[in-house]
Amino acid sequence: MRIDILTVLPELLTSPLGESIVKRAQDAGYAEIHIHNLRDYTDDRRRTTDDYPFGGEAGMVMKIEPVYRAIEKLRSERHYDEIIYTSPDGIRYDQHEANRLSTLENIIILCGHYKGIDHRIREHLITREISIGDYVLTGGELAAAVIVDSVVRIIPGAIGDEASALTDCFQDNLLAPPVYTRPAEFNGWRVPDVLLSGNFAEIEKWQEAQALERTQQLRPDLLEKL
Ligand code: ADE
Numbered sequence: 272m273r274i275d276i277l278t279v280l281p282e283l284l285t286s287p288l289g290e291s292i293v294k295r296a297q298d299a300g301y302a303e304i305h306i307h308n309l310r311d312y313t314d315d316r317r318r319t320t321d322d323y324p325f326g327g328e329a330g331m332v333m334k335i336e337p338v339y340r341a342i343e344k345l346r347s348e349r350h351y352d353e354i355i356y357t358s359p360d361g362i363r364y365d366q367h368e369a370n371r372l373s374t375l376e377n378i379i380i381l382c383g384h385y386k387g388i389d390h391r392i393r394e395h396l397i398t399r400e401i402s403i404g405d406y407v408l409t410g411g412e413l414a415a416a417v418i419v420d421s422v423v424r425i426i427p428g429a430i431g432d433e434a435s436a437l438t439d440c441f442q443d444n445l446l447a448p449p450v451y452t453r454p455a456e457f458n459g460w461r462v463p464d465v466l467l468s469g470n471f472a473e474i475e476k477w478q479e480a481q482a483l484e485r486t487q488q489l490r491p492d493l494l495e496k497l
Contacts, residue, residue, distance in 0.1 A: 272375065272426055273303040273349075276415055277341050278382040279320050279333075281306045283412035293420055296429035304419065312337040312344075321385045330386030338381060338392050345379060354398045356388070357411030361400030364414075366441035369421040370399070380418060384409035441494070446491045448481035486497045 276284060284306050287293075296302045312317040313336070321331040342354065352375040362368075372378065381388075381397065393400065403414045423429060425436045440447045451462040466478045486493050 272301070272373070272423075273299050273305070273377045274419055274422075275305045275345050275351075275377075275379045276382065276419070277305060277307050277309055277379065278339065278410075278412055278415070279309050280382075280410060280412050281308045283410070284416055287413075287416040287496065288419055292424045292430060295431075296423045296426060298430070299431040301426045302423045303322075304423075307341055307345075309337045310340060312340040322406055326384065328386070332386055333384055333388035333392075335389040337394055338388065339396065342379060342396050349377055351377045351379050354381065354396055354399045356381045356383060356393060356397040356417070357403070357414035358383045358387070358400050359405070359407050361402040363405075364401050364403045364421075366421075366439070369418070369425060370442075372418070372422045373425045380411075380415045384410040384417050406433050441493070444486075445482040446485045446490060446493070448478040448485070 272385065278284060288304055297304060303444050309320050313319055320334055320337050322334050324332045345351065355378060365389060401418065430436045438447065451466060455462045455467055465473050
């Protein structure tokens, strides 16, 4: 899978996408991530990517030309399945959408900034608008990092232990059961006996019951989706 990210703040993305599973997935060839600085697609000396809004409201608006040029250049090189814009007024991101994106070949993610982007970009170039939650970030970079991280880790093969991605929280609209490691007792706090029993059928039953109980307690809304 190839992901091209368009941003005015590339440094915000290099670290989150250069560590851990996302790095390993790139090193192993499962994912190719390219970060493009939109300033490289400007044609003025000051490399301007924003301008004052028509109508005179407060705040700056991302200009249409650099975004258009960057997207057109990429589109002249390959087909893109989705051109995503990160914005608080997009559709709410979830595991289902992450799963869907992980099956695509090539995607572009445009990080929003300032007050917003010239709306013609959204009307004519963007195919999907995504919000990572009902709160407002300074820019779309952190949202893009969240999307890329959640997508890349579930590309088949990327995580190594495939079963581990399938048992993630939300994959079946259930929260994951609790996990423990050694020592079996610490400070008088004991790991549940069933996990030490070696009885895998019992362990699985316990894990399913825990997942259901935690979901009922913490996220009953997920059960309504089942
Ligand atoms: N940009 C600013 N806030 C955002 C959010 N909540 N989701 C996606 N992009 C954003």
